[in-house]
Amino acid sequence: MICNESDPVQTILEIGRRLWQRGYIAANDGNISVRCEDGTLLTTPTGVSKGFMTPEMILRVDPDGRVLLTPDSRYRPSSEVRMHIEVYRQREDVCGVVHAHPPVATAFAVAGIPLDRHILPEAVLTLGVVRIAPYGTPSTPEIPLAIRPFLRKSDAVLLANHGALTLGADVMTAYHRMETLEHTARILHKAMQIGRVQEIPPEEIAKLMEIRKQLNIPGRIDMPGRMNPDRFTAERPESGIRDATSDAGPNCL
Ligand SMILES: [Zn+2]
DSSP: OOOOOSSHHHHHHHHHHHHHHTTSOOTTOOEEEEEOTTSOEEEOBTTSOGGGOOGGGOEEEOTTSOEEEOSSTTOOBOTTHHHHHHHHHHOTTOOEEEEEOOHHHHHHHHHTOOBOOOOOHHHHHHTBOBOEEOOOOTTSTHHHHHHHHHHTTOSEEEETTTEEEEEESSHHHHHHHHHHHHHHHHHHHHHHHHTEEOOOOHHHHHHHHHHHHHHTOOSOOBOTTTTOGGGGTOOBTTTTBEEOOOOOOOOOO
16 A cells, blocks of 8 residues: 655644643653655654644654654654554554553553443444553563554554554544544443443444445454354443544655
8 A cells, every 4th residue: 555645744743732632642642653655654753742743853764663864863753663663564554653542541451441342333433342452561572562463453452551552544544543442432431430331233233334344444443243242232240330232844755
């Protein structure tokens, strides 16, 4: 697939603003990247609030993460760029990656509860089941290794005791998946507080999968439960929950 983001730097800056404004990141957390047509990556710097970035802060790195262009030597890529590199190595169809710590989705990752319940049509269509990759020490190869099997099957993954990672054919799509992920987690959390989580029944999930096919929605979703009707009616005693189941920046090249 050819990656061809028309204004990647401005798009990265805008996504940084939205992540910060929505409280998906605190302090200097989070990172965003775009894969360019030539295989190089544009990525966000470490040590900077992603809500207040300017074009000269965006760095270009090679596919192994080595800095190619440093418009301002004060800025360096985050060590978390390793996660992004792992995504691009595994997924030819992905040209944008967003990593953040959205509080409710991250709380599920802290609780060890995957977002595997089919509760909202939009989330079923765009995310499917969102699993939790095992914990890895930041700045080491542990996280890239931990996420590998998950990102091969899905465009969204939770990181245990850490945050979330979303992918897309373009970076704004990756960001929108982050919004859908957090929105779904918030609604599920509220329903759990109310005391009942009623899932969309299997026959309706099958219809949504047909719609996904017809719309030719790009990307991958993990739907391991959809062929097993038992999961929609099973009680989950362990959780105690009843279950009824601008300024124009440079282009990429
Ligand atoms: Zn992080």
